[in-house]
Amino acid sequence: MASNLPTGFTLRMKTLLLLLAGLLALAPASRAQQPASTAGWQLRFVVYLSRHGVRSPTGKASQLDQYSIAPWPKWSVAPGYLTPHGYQLMQLFGAYDRSLLASEGLFAPTGCDDARRITIYADSDQRTRETGKALAAGLFPGCNLPVGSLPEGTQDPLFHPARSASPQATALAAAAISGRVGGDPKNLTLAYHAQLAQLDDILSRCGTPPAQDPPRVSLFNISAALNSGMGDHAAELRGPLSTAATLSEDILLEYTDGMPEKDVAWGCVNGDSLRSLINLHTASFDFAQRTPAVARMQASNLLDRIDRAIRQAASGRPVPGAPDKPSDRALFLVGHDTNIANIAGLLHLTWIADGRRDDTAPGSALVFELWQNKATGAYSVRAYLTVQTLEQMRTAATLDTANPPARVPLFLPACGAADGSCPLDAFSRTLRTALDPAAVTSPAKP
Secondary structure (H helix, E strand, C coil): CCCCCCHHHHHHHHHHHHHHHHHHHHHHHHHCCCCHHHCCEEEEEEEEEEECCCECCCCCHHHHHCCCCCCCCCCCCCCCCECHHHHHHHHHHHHHHHHHHHHCCCCCCCCCHHHHHEEEEECCCHHHHHHHHHHHHHHCCCCCCCCECCCCCCCCCCCCCCCCCCHHHHHHHHHHHHHHCCCCCHHHHHHCHHHHHHHHHHHHHCCCCCCCCCCCCCHHHCCCEEEECCCCCCEEEECHHHHHHHHHHHHHHHHHCCCCHHHCHHHCCCHHHHHHHCHHHHHHHHHHCCCHHHHHHHHHHHHHHHHHHHHHHHHCCCCCCCCCCCCCCEEEEEECHHHHHHHHHHHCCCCEECCEECCCCCCCEEEEEEEEECCCCCEEEEEEEEECCHHHHHHCCCCECCECCEEEEECCCCCCCCCCCEEHHHHHHHHHHHCCHHHCCCCCCC
C-alpha cells in the first residue's frame, strides 16, 4: 500500500530513526567507560609496578655494530640512561595518572595536599630514579614529592634477587626452561625462524656500510645455549632469539624516543613492522623471565611487598615490611621489564595491548587496585596493564580522556571471579602461595 504521508515528513522520520539507532549503538560504549561490575564499589588504593621510561641501549655501540652492515645511531646519553624524551613521556604519564586517580576520588585534581598520601620508590639505577622523578613531577607538579631509592650502584633486593642463587636453584631454573623448549635451546631458533629472518634481513641490507666494513655476524650464526645462572641470574638462555630480543628492543627505543625516520633501523622499520619485530623480545622474555621456577627466584621479594602494601591499605594499620604508609592511597614502584615479566609469570597474567602480546615496553605498568564494597565493606582486587602506544611515545602526545594510554584488564586465574575481581583474602593467599618465603628479606633502608 502506498504511503499518504508527505515526502518531507517521511524523510525527517527516517533521519530521526537513524539518529536514534546511532545513539543506541553508542550507549554500550559509553557505559564501558565505567564498568557495571564496579557499581557500588569505591576505589581505595592503587599499586603501580612501572617499568622505567625510554632509555638508551644498555650495550655499547661496538657490541651492536657486529650484527649490522651499518653503524647503529648515536645517543645523547650514556648507555642505559633515561633520555630527555623518556623523562617527558613519564611526566605525561604521571599527569594522566593524577587525573585518573582524581576522577576516582583518591586525590584532589590539583594541589599538593595529597602528596603526603603517595609513596614513590625506585630502583637505584639512573633510569629508574629519573623515571620516579618524572612521575612525581607529573602527578604533583611543583610539590617536591620525594622519590625513595638506594644509592646509585647499590643492588636493591626489592627489584633484584636478594642473594646469589644456590647451585640447586639455578640448576632447577635451567631445567624448567629446558622443559619448555623441548630439551634443546636450538628449538627456539627453529620455532621463530621466520621472525628471526625478518630482522636478519633488515640488519643485512639497511643503512650505509662504513668504508672499512668488517664481516657481519648473522643472527643464525650465533650459538644457542642454556646454562645455569651465576650471581643474581637464575639461568642464562643465549642464542639467536635472545640476541634478536635485544636488537629488536633497541629499534623500539629508537622509534619511541622520536628519532628521525632515517635513524629507526636505518629507515627500514615503521610502527606496523615494529609491532611484528618486538614479538622476538616478548618470546625471549617468555622463556627466560616468565618461566615460574625463574620468576619465583627473582620476584618473591617484590610480590611480598605488594601483598603487604595492599593488606596495609585495607586495614589502615601498619603492616611490617610494607614499603609505604598506612595512610597512602597510591604506591608507585619503579623497576624494570624483568620485574613485570617475573610477576606476570608467577601469577599467570597475559595481555594484548596496543597490538602487542605480553610486551613490557618502556613506561608500562602492572597495576593492582584495591576496591571496597560500599554496602558490605568487603575488599577485592583488580589488575590491569597500562602502556602508552608506540605512536604516543614517539610523538610525546598528551594523555587525556580523548587520547588515553592503552589499558587492558588482567584476569588472575588463581582467584579471579567472572567480573575480573579477586576477593582480597584470596588475592593475598594467591601471592603468598606463588612466592618463595626463603627469598623474602627484610626491607633495605634508603
